[in-house]
Amino acid sequence: MLRIATKDDIETIKKLYNNFIEEYPDFGKIASPEEIESFALSFLDETSPDKMVVLAFDDTGEPAGMVAFSYEENRLRTVSIGHRDMIWVEKNHRKEGYSKELMDAFHTWASSMECNFLRFNVLHDKLFNKMSKFYKDLGYRPIDTTFIKEI
Numbered sequence: 001m002l003r004i005a006t007k008d009d010i011e012t013i014k015k016l017y018n019n020f021i022e023e024y025p026d027f028g029k030i031a032s033p034e035e036i037e038s039f040a041l042s043f044l045d046e047t048s049p050d051k052m053v054v055l056a057f058d059d060t061g062e063p064a065g066m067v068a069f070s071y072e073e074n075r076l077r078t079v080s081i082g083h084r085d086m087i088w089v090e091k092n093h094r095k096e097g098y099s100k101e102l103m104d105a106f107h108t109w110a111s112s113m114e115c116n117f118l119r120f121n122v123l124h125d126k127l128f129n130k131m132s133k134f135y136k137d138l139g140y141r142p143i144d145t146t147f148i149k150e151i
Contacts, residue, residue, distance in 0.1 A: 004053070004054055013055075016063055019088070050113070053068045065089035068087075071083070080117075083120060106118070
């Protein structure tokens with residue numbers, strides 16, 4: 001089951017994000033827990049349709065994953081871009097279709113926002129090849145690579 005997150009879901013979002021950090025500890029260096037909470041709350045502003053979090057729940061009501069996305073226009077206002085800011089599916093719920101459902105929610109929202117393009121980054125890790133195939137099967141193609149260095 002999918003549903004749009006509200007401010008009442010902040011603890012669920014923080015739990016899912018903390019599980020993400022456990023698997024990808026380098027991301028924990030980028031933002032403090034307070035910054036993560038502030039970021040999450042900015043996506044839960046019900047008066048702003050240009051940002052959203054969708055939560056996935058299993059049959060028992062336990063959180064299975066989430067996707068956060070936002071809208072941006074290029075500087076010339078000729079292109080509207082839907083940006084998938086984060087997707088996370090709990091380890092015990094992978095290969096159960098949640099990633100596809102969450103991406104479908106992103107696609108539906110982006111269509112409602114009249115986006116011309118969809119954009120996101122993918123982590124280069126042990127799941128990269130599997131996720132690359134997944135996204136290519138959804139019709140995406142890679143166009144750039146982002147590099148990061150801790151200093």
